[in-house]
Amino acid sequence: MTTKPKLEGIPREMIALRVANEIPEGSYVNLGIGIPTLISNWIEGRDIIIEAEIGMLNVGAFAEGEQIDQDCINASCQPVVELPGASYFSDCESLSMLRGGFIDYAVLGAFQVSEKGDFAGWNIPGSGRGDTGNIGGSMDLAVGAKNVFIAMDHVTTDGEFKILKNCSYPLTAKGVIKKIFTNLAVIDVTDKGLVLRELAPGISAEDVQAVTEPKLIISADLKEMEM
């Protein structure tokens, strides 16, 4: 726990926009709960197809009013609409798709991320649930997607670090994260360690290091985040 005043950085919608800008046209994408869900707002109209674990490709916006169909939901149990070219399939097929490497970009939230690219996102110690918890589809997605990104707040609401040398929470997967997008920075996970690539407006490299446990490697072309 730290007593430092919390650095604001950019709002959640802007983190989502920054991630959206990283995803190229022609990609198949799966978005997790939280900030990742907001990314869908920023890729509307682009040549990007969203997959839902429940067994759907070309997922559209949240359904409203007359559009709502109890037989058409996403993996977070929210009603969605289908876009032209949508397809439906079983969960078994969907998860085969994830493990099989057909998803180009998976964007997930996390409780903790390590400098080795491990991350923890399914269970908090002290929840009283022990080793039993809501694993969902994140472990399959994490080992299978070609690029796994984390989009999250840089620290917890209590100011605890989330980017660590080693995760203390139960892992979702080991060594899979390629990039971390937070309200303060964009960080690459590399074999040499965490490389600080971009800063939120008004945030310095020292600010980011002060709330990041592992020593950051400052990129030679460190720049302000472009939206």
Added chain:
Amino acid sequence: MNKLFPNVDEAVADIPDGSSIAFGGFFTCGSPIFLTEALARQGAKNLTIVSQTIGVGNWEINLLINNHQVKHAICNYPFARSVSKMSPFEKQLKAGEVSCEVYPMGTFIEKLRAGGAGLGAFYTPTGVGTVVAKGKETRLINGKEYLLEYAYRPDYAFIHAWKADTLGNVIFNKTAQNYNPEMAKSARIAIVEAENVLEPGQMDPNAIHLPGIYVKRVVKVDRPKIKIGIDG
């Protein structure tokens, strides 16, 4: 070969104590609500239930939990989303009245797929280096680490379908397909509740999701009235 049963109560009447039963459905979507309610009326005990969630979205499962019909669950997402909300199943688990196995989503359904396909086990990369790997055999295949996971075959599967014919051919609707096909294929006796029951020849053979060979019983039900959401 007419597999049509007159109602859900007769379709589940012979299920004995100690059976294992897989339930299709993903949260509120495509769950066999009517068969589950019938099983609660029927009262079979010491059940092993196989279901993605245990009374989260598929609220009707709580009828079985509250009747103390369940002794063990094989699942993927057992608890309420919020740790501050405790489901009936979580309460019984903490009291030591039931037991629980949790698997990653892909492993959970692949266990059933493998079972139905006559396989004994499979190796998956999912869960390596996590608590899921505890006590499990691992193997390096082409330089990558995999976990051994065993196949599973339940005695029964409860399936919710959009359309079925009296031979047991099934068509699902949109994301209500979810776990239903592989659960039907894994079970020794798959029971389908269908919103629409048709005669053979009334469905396009090209459109069949689940061929009738996998289905032993079909029963007509109404389209359920569902409130979407899991925080209810």
